[in-house]
Amino acid sequence: MADTAPAPFDLAPGHAGPAIIAHGGGNSAALAGDFLAQGADFLEVDMWLHGGVFEIRHERRVPRLPLLFEKWYLRRVPRRHYTLDDLLNDTAVDDAAIFLDLKNGGADAAALLRRILARTGKARRIAASSQQWSALRAIRELAPDVEAFYSIDVRAKLELFLSVSDRDLRPRGVSCRHSLLTPRVVEALHAKDLLVVAWTVDDIDRAAELVGWGVDGLTTHRVAEMRAEFAP
Numbered sequence: 001m002a003d004t005a006p007a008p009f010d011l012a013p014g015h016a017g018p019a020i021i022a023h024g025g026g027n028s029a030a031l032a033g034d035f036l037a038q039g040a041d042f043l044e045v046d047m048w049l050h051g052g053v054f055e056i057r058h059e060r061r062v063p064r065l066p067l068l069f070e071k072w073y074l075r076r077v078p079r080r081h082y083t084l085d086d087l088l089n090d091t092a093v094d095d096a097a098i099f100l101d102l103k104n105g106g107a108d109a110a111a112l113l114r115r116i117l118a119r120t121g122k123a124r125r126i127a128a129s130s131q132q133w134s135a136l137r138a139i140r141e142l143a144p145d146v147e148a149f150y151s152i153d154v155r156a157k158l159e160l161f162l163s164v165s166d167r168d169l170r171p172r173g174v175s176c177r178h179s180l181l182t183p184r185v186v187e188a189l190h191a192k193d194l195l196v197v198a199w200t201v202d203d204i205d206r207a208a209e210l211v212g213w214g215v216d217g218l219t220t221h222r223v224a225e226m227r228a229e230f231a232p
Helices: 029-037 084-090 106-120 133-142 155-164 183-191 204-213 223-230
Strands: 019-022 042-050 053-056 067-070 073-076 098-102 126-130 147-152 173-177 195-199 217-220
Touching: 019 195, 019 223, 029 042, 029 084, 042 084, 042 106, 053 084, 053 106, 084 098, 084 106, 098 106, 106 126, 106 133, 126 133, 133 147, 147 155, 155 183, 183 195, 183 204, 204 217, 204 223, 217 223
Parallel strands: 019 042, 019 217, 042 098, 098 126, 126 147, 147 173, 173 195, 195 217
Antiparallel strands: 042 053, 067 073
16 A cells, blocks of 8 residues: 655745756865855755765766776776765755755665764755665665655656556656656646655756646756746
8 A cells, every 4th residue: 555645845935937956066165155145045966875874975986997987988986985974064054955866775875874863963855866766665664754755767666656656656747858848747736645856857948848737846957047037
């Protein structure tokens, strides 16, 4: 039997329109400061669990080699990665809201997240997205104050989620590749009391279309423009 729907949660308290989520905005102290100055509601941050620590990076590791890679480049693993502890410390004065993208780690990632948040000693608005059900389940159990979002990057995962969401874990919402969204899909997700975050949206016309369909959040590199257009 599915979990009951969670209590209402406002992604963007204090203003009308969608939440503006800075894509990769928490991946360094410099980016965090810049995007907060532009008015981001959340800083999105890419997190990999490695060696018992959350490493903030978008790249994957090359197996058995000290290299990180993206489709278009390689770079050496740095001596020290920016970490979630660093980000929380660097944004403590701003009390910035954080949107975590948990890339791996499952229940271990959720357990580490709980320990990190416990030692900060300060409540923060934090959401966490993942494609791993084990991570979402553990977040619900171990870190209930963190809002869980299921991350969807391909149509098959969207269709599977829609088919099982009434019989399984009910996260707070979905963080979905924008090209998979249609008015019918957004309506179906809202009917299940789920928030809808679209990523990554840098085209203003496409953003306007998504906002017209009722999308609750936009993950974007163009924070200042999106904020001015949709969430003044």
